[in-house]
Amino acid sequence: MPNSLQDIDFYGGFWWRFDHYEINDGYIRPAEGANLERYDPWKANHDTPALYEPTLVLADELERGSIQRKKRLDELYDALVMDAPDIEKKLAEIGRELAATLPSSVQIQLLDWCAEFGLPGILLHRVQHVTFAAQWEKQSEKSLADNLVAISRTYYRANDGWRESRSNLRMSLPFDSSPTLGDTVTREEFGGAVPRPLVLARDMRSVRYEEENIGFWERFFPSVLSQARPRPIPPHPLSEDFWLSYAEPLPDFINALVSFRNAVIGASAWKEGKNNAGEARAHMEWLNAQTFGVSPFAAPVPDASIEMQWVSPSLIASLSTMVLQDLSEQLRVLRCENCRKPFVTKAYQARYCGDTCKWAVNKRTQRENRKA
Ligand SMILES: [Zn+2]
DSSP states (O other), X not given: OOSSGGGOOOOTTOEEEESOEEEETTEEEEOTTOOEXXXXXXXXXXXXXXXXXXXXXXXXXXXXXXXXXHHHHHHHHHHHHTTXXXXXXXXXXXXXXXXXXXXXXXXXXXXXXXXXXXOOOHHHHHEEEEEOOOEEEESSTTSOTXXXXXXXXXXXXXXXXXXXXXXXXXXXXXXXXXXXXXXXXOHHHHOSOOOOOEEEEOOTTOOOOEEEXXXXXXXXXXXXXXXXXXXXXXXXXXXXXXXXXXXXXXXXXXXXXXXXXXXXXXXXXXXXXXXXXXXXXXXXXXXXHHTTTOEEEEEEOTTSOEEEEEEOSOHHHHHHHHHHHXXXXXXXXXXXXXXXXXXXXXXXXXXXXXXXXXXXXXXXXXXHHHHO
16 A cells, blocks of 8 residues: 555556657667656647647658558568568568668657657557566565575556566475576476466457567567576566667557558548548547557545546557547548648648648639639
């Protein structure tokens, strides 16, 4: 039980961002020495409506900038769904290719977006449960290095955030064995059933969870993968240590943002749609699938009242929820007929993103009429 209200640290609808990111080896990760900050996207959306709008604009730029690699990217994503062998290695390869070919102006836009919103959180968006290989750990911070215990650790998502369950595996070791801190507990050492490492994850198109191998999780922690032993204890999701080592692979990032934009614009066509009603409905279904796991949570707040908050698995889930809310209030995302930028509007017959584009077109039409 927490001692005071200050100790209560609910996830609420919070998300996390560093003030500075970099692209490195095909990954987007916090820059050295960057500061981590927790913020409330729901409050930000209240202050600046349609918080998702810059995401749609960035998705356009990313798609344009990665068009040469698009076919390969799409193939890899289809392969990912079918659980093809070596997929992690192939994704890492194309991540490096993308980082080398994405125009630097787009890379800067991407990094600015991350400094404003944080990473989309694709790993936490897709995973529900992870059990790591059992590791030799110290019993407590103070205990001696030669007094190691075998720990099996699981993180799973509940409606108030991520929880941990750990079990201390009881085992009798032969006298001559001396486990090393951070080493994986082997079946030989244990002589019994060591909990199998596994990840329960879904792809972004469905809400069905399937068993994946632990590489699914590890792919998002490149610095830990390359690190020598001892392997650190996997950090608790959403903790400061988690964010310091978490990185998002460029292909996953681009795929998530472009899919998101397609769904937002596709679902917006619903009202106009007589011919495309089925397509618009499919886009809406995709958005609904991204809000899976967003749940209400009652939290005591310092003035002794109780506040209803939304807990969200990821930034992508929060943004999708905001879009669905807006759609239900008859807001739509359309493309400007002049500059092609996506813009949010209540008037679904609107043609331009703002007065500048409207005037530009008016002027052009006048000029053409005069010439004619
Ligand atoms: Zn425009």
